[in-house]
Amino acid sequence: MSLKINIDDQSGFCFGVVKAIEMAENHLSQGDEVWCLGQIVHNQQEVDRLFRLGMKQTSLGKLGEVTGGKVLIRAHGEPPSTYHECSALGLTVVDATCPLVLRLQKSVALAAEAMRPVGGQIVIFGKPNHPEVVGLAGQATGVDVFVVNATNAQAIDCRRPTRLFSQTTMDADEYHELIGAIKACCKASNNFDVEAAESVCAQVSRRRQGIQAFASSNDVVLFVTDPKSSNGKVLFDQCLSANPRTYFVTGPHDLNPVWFANAQTIGISGATSTPGWLIRQIAEAVRAVIQS
Numbered sequence: 001m002s003l004k005i006n007i008d009d010q011s012g013f014c015f016g017v018v019k020a021i022e023m024a025e026n027h028l029s030q031g032d033e034v035w036c037l038g039q040i041v042h043n044q045q046e047v048d049r050l051f052r053l054g055m056k057q058t059s060l061g062k063l064g065e066v067t068g069g070k071v072l073i074r075a076h077g078e079p080p081s082t083y084h085e086c087s088a089l090g091l092t093v094v095d096a097t098c099p100l101v102l103r104l105q106k107s108v109a110l111a112a113e114a115m116r117p118v119g120g121q122i123v124i125f126g127k128p129n130h131p132e133v134v135g136l137a138g139q140a141t142g143v144d145v146f147v148v149n150a151t152n153a154q155a156i157d158c159r160r161p162t163r164l165f166s167q168t169t170m171d172a173d174e175y176h177e178l179i180g181a182i183k184a185c186c187k188a189s190n191n192f193d194v195e196a197a198e199s200v201c202a203q204v205s206r207r208r209q210g211i212q213a214f215a216s217s218n219d220v221v222l223f224v225t226d227p228k229s230s231n232g233k234v235l236f237d238q239c240l241s242a243n244p245r246t247y248f249v250t251g252p253h254d255l256n257p258v259w260f261a262n263a264q265t266i267g268i269s270g271a272t273s274t275p276g277w278l279i280r281q282i283a284e285a286v287r288a289v290i291q292s
């Protein structure tokens with residue numbers, strides 16, 4: 001029986017992550033000591049590859065232990081307090097914040113300026129401790145910031161002037177539902193000072209539109225990601241809803257020959273944090289499994 005492997009051509013790093021990794025590689029190739037502040041991308045195997053090139057990793061609580069070299073701020077961005085802390089410690093920053101995240105940070109800072117004198121609030125649709133959300137919330141000094149998801153939005157006080165934003169990797173449909181619910185609640189409270197920014201990353205939402213068609217066009221889908229990737233979790237769920245024979249794969253060791261029984265096509269896809277080389281490695285491993 002011939003079995004065809006199809007690789008999702010939309011898989012792989014988003015341009016923000018590509019840029020951050022290129023910046024790290026460029027500095028490492030010049031012999032710089034590079035300390036990444038947190039995981040450069042939510043994929044341990046790519047992180048390990050960069051460690052082998054000499055990159056080191058630190059965290060906010062441990063910046064004082066960095067004795068030299070450069071601190072790389074990854075694509076998710078950081079709040080202003082991180083830049084202040086690096087400056088106070090005399091550390092050089094290599095800023096790899098994604099340009100789209102930088103723009104969003106500026107929008108949040110502007111919204112905070114508008115909300116401060118009127119007792120307004122900033123609402124961010126996202127994950128409370130996600131580094132991008134921490135970086136966004138940090139722009140809004142002196143203003144109440146509420147990080148919400150689809151289930152706790154009713155806790156928002158709809159009488160207050162409100163500016164809404166989304167973490168860039170959230171689901172656009174869920175965000176629009178939330179905008180609708182908050183606007184309806186504000187309207188019922190006679191509050192018309194509500195504005196929502198379109199801040200879900202187009203690269204992420206485009207992927208979500210195409211991924212279900214890819215999943216349903218294959219008999220079996222291997223979704224390659226890291227358990228820590230929020231974008232990976234969302235895209236995996238979308239594949240699974242389109243094709244129940246979708247499997248979560250972190251590396252070749254996860255493959256189970258039983259999955260491929262009676263399949264004629266195997267689709268391999270991944271998150272915006274999944275390296276292309278890992279997807280190709282999985283394809284090779286699948287070929288080896290089905291030929292054995």
Ligand code: SF4
Nearest residue numbers: 014016098100168201
């Ligand atoms: S998902 Fe979009 S906004 Fe986020 S880092 Fe990637 S390109 Fe930038």
